[in-house]
Amino acid sequence: MKPAAIAAREDASVAEPAYVLEDQxxxxxxxxxxxxxxxxxxxxxxxxxxxxxxAALVKLNDLGEVSxxxxxxxxxxxxxxxxxxxxxxxxxxxxxxxPDPEDRRRVVLSLTADGGRLIAAAMPNGHAITDETLAxxxxxxxRAFLSLLKxxx
Amino acid sequence: MKPAAIAAREDASVAEPAYVLEDQxxxxxxxxxxxxxxxxxxxxxxxxxxxxxxAALVKLNDLGEVSxxxxxxxxxxxxxxxxxxxxxxxxxxxxxxxPDPEDRRRVVLSLTADGGRLIAAAMPNGHAITDETLAxxxxxxxRAFLSLLKxxx
DNA sequence: ACGCGCTTGTTTGTGTACAAACGATTTTCG
DNA sequence: CGAAAATCGTTTGTACACAAACAAGCGCGT
Numbered sequence: 618m619k620p621a622a623i624a625a626r627e628d629a630s631v632a633e634p635a636y637v638l639e640d641q642x643x644x645x646x647x648x649x650x651x652x653x654x655x656x657x658x659x660x661x662x663x664x665x666x667x668x669x670x671x672a673a674l675v676k677l678n679d680l681g682e683v684s685x686x687x688x689x690x691x692x693x694x695x696x697x698x699x700x701x702x703x704x705x706x707x708x709x710x711x712x713x714x715x716p717d718p719e720d721r722r723r724v725v726l727s728l729t730a731d732g733g734r735l736i737a738a739a740m741p742n743g744h745a746i747t748d749e750t751l752a753x754x755x756x757x758x759x760r761a762f763l764s765l766l767k768x769x770x
Numbered sequence: 771m772k773p774a775a776i777a778a779r780e781d782a783s784v785a786e787p788a789y790v791l792e793d794q795x796x797x798x799x800x801x802x803x804x805x806x807x808x809x810x811x812x813x814x815x816x817x818x819x820x821x822x823x824x825a826a827l828v829k830l831n832d833l834g835e836v837s838x839x840x841x842x843x844x845x846x847x848x849x850x851x852x853x854x855x856x857x858x859x860x861x862x863x864x865x866x867x868x869p870d871p872e873d874r875r876r877v878v879l880s881l882t883a884d885g886g887r888l889i890a891a892a893m894p895n896g897h898a899i900t901d902e903t904l905a906x907x908x909x910x911x912x913r914a915f916l917s918l919l920k921x922x923x
Numbered sequence: 924a925c926g927c928g929c930t931t932g933t934t935t936g937t938g939t940a941c942a943a944a945c946g947a948t949t950t951t952c953g
Numbered sequence: 954c955g956a957a958a959a960t961c962g963t964t965t966g967t968a969c970a971c972a973a974a975c976a977a978g979c980g981c982g983t
Contacts, residue, residue, distance in 0.1 A: 636828055636893050636897065641900050642806065642903050642904060643806045646803045646806055647803060647821070648923035649923045650800060650803050653799055654796075654970085654971090655971095657796060668796055668939090676791060684962095686960075693797070693800065693801050693804065694940085697940075697941065697942085697943095697962095698938095698939060701940095705937095720961080721947080721961095722948045723960095723962080743789050744789065746796065747794050753921045754918065754922070762915070762919070763795065765914065765915040766798045766915070769802045770798050807940085823968095838931080838932065847970085848972090850933080850934085850970075852932085853932080853934085855969085858967095858968085873930095874978060875932070876978095924983100925982100925983090926983095927981090929978105930978085931977085932975100932977090933977105938970085938971090942965100942967090944963100944965085946961105947960105947962090950959070951956100951957085951959085952958095953956090
């Protein structure tokens with residue numbers, strides 16, 4: 618038998634646990650992501666980059682030359698999303714694009730001198746943004762949170 | 771002094787810590803959110819709801835009648851995003867919309883009978899989706915993760 | 924009563940996010 | 954070798970996400 622206190626709380630209603638929106642991972646992930654995006658925009662400075670543009674430039678800086686799809690995989694963007702991001706970075710002259718001689722389906726992307734300078738200058742802001750996003754947590758909590766978050770991603 | 775092994779690794783380069791995209795909260799939050807969205811779509815079933823539509827219906831079910839902006843606040847959507855979500859739910863006949871007699875700026879939203887049935891039927895899926903999203907974590911880890919995540923949101 | 928500020932809902936414009944379908948290639952395998 | 958399968962980049966259509974600007978209405982203080 619159930620204790621009376623619990624039976625009473627269930628009374629006329631069903632036995633299912635309530636669905637509390639504020640407690641769902643999905644909702645919380647969405648809100649945390651929103652907050653991070655706001656912090657990003659506020660702290661990225663005159664570079665005027667979006668999180669995805671920043672990610673693409675960072676990876677391009679790491680890798681030197683890559684195909685468009687490969688860069689998409691490395692930054693977790695699908696091919697269609699990539700189109701827009703690349704288009705805007707090209708329009709601003711931050712990246713270069715040329716056909717791959719080895720594979721005629723591919724294009725090879727790389728940073729321009731401007732793009733290299735801009736991403737080098739923006740890197741410290743990236744760290745500051747991460748820091749501000751985690752501002753509410755202690756060092757130990759940050760490590761714990763990031764390690765759990767990695768296992769969900 | 772730094773140990774030689776570390777000095778060697780830094781050699782010609784700068785002393786700044788590398789910016790590793792895969793370790794940044796923003797990137798991890800984005801990926802976790804992507805994964806959750808994929809799970810949601812896969813498990814929501816024939817209800818054919820997006821996460822935001824689901825959230826709006828759940829809150830509407832909790833609150834009974836609310837204005838559009840109020841509902842937006844409760845579900846963390848801005849007014850412009852709200853437009854689209856409400857428009858689609860109206861088109862499917864899941865919610866109702868009428869002017870507020872007390873305040874002619876407002877509209878009052880509520881569930882239709884269809885909307886009520888649909889969200890009641892979809893609720894268990896919501897719990898299953900949350901569960902699947904956290905599948906990699908133990909019970910203790912889930913609690914720890916959610917409590918840290920709440921502090922970031 | 925009047926004016927000023929705030930809220931409500933809407934529109935427009937930019938930027939993710941992804942499914943689905945496509946043509947052009949390249950690769951794989953029978 | 955040659956056909957089927959896989960990959961590359963693109964387009965289209967739907968759905969968030971938010972800034973900015975707007976008209977209409979409410980409410981407060983003087």
